[in-house]
Amino acid sequence: MREAGFIQTTKRGRGAAEMTAEDAAALLIGLYGARDPASAADAVNAFAELPHKKDPDHEWDEVPDWLVPLQRARNPLQALAAVVEATPRFTPWGRASGEGVRLHVYFYRPRLGMTIELVNPGRPRPDWGHVMSFGEERREFVNAYDVVTRLQLPLFSAVHRALHPQGPTA
Incomplete structure (x- = not known):
């Protein structure tokens, strides 16, 4: 990953560059x-080359300011970097x-x-929810040969804490 240019190459140890949200996104995809x-x-x-597939059923008309970078993402690298940075604002699934x-x-x-799915827990579905897809979306027709991996908030929280050990930044 480093040799391919997806992680900053600088000195190692104390003189190393700080990892960025983009570096973390590349690692997650890798x-x-x-x-x-x-x-x-x-x-x-x-x-990184997968296009953002616009879905008229999931328009991004009303999003909080902190989700605008995600809304503007044009590929999975940009989208995951925006998710990592916005992580402190997301709500765990179990919290009412x-x-x-x-x-x-x-x-x-x-x-x-x-696919990135966002849901506002305070509103009934499907009143407020967004689905952002890149490449071929197969939420409804995953076949037996597909591998589907679901990432949830605890993973992104751990990545965010590693990047920002001093506390939330979103």
Whole structure:
């Protein structure tokens, strides 16, 4: 991943560059989008080229300001970087609260695709929810040969804490 340019290359140890949300997004795609560790960089390249598929049933007309970077993402790298940065604003699935937004991220392989689902827990479905898809969305027609990996808030919280150990930044 480093040799392919997806992680900043500087000195190691104390003089190393701080990891960015973009670096973390590339690592997440390499980890969850690749079929094996040797193909991680190829997976990042392939996912980075997946177009954002606009869905008229899931328009982004009313989003909080902190979700605007996600709304503007044009590929999975940008979208996951925006998710990592916005993580403190998301609500855990078990919490009964009208604030925040719940999050699920799905990776599909071998036919590449990624879906981000956001739901406001304070409003009844489908009153407020967004689905952002890249590549081929297969939420309704996953076949027996597809691998579907679902990432949830605890993973993104751990990544955010690693990038921002001093506390929330969103």
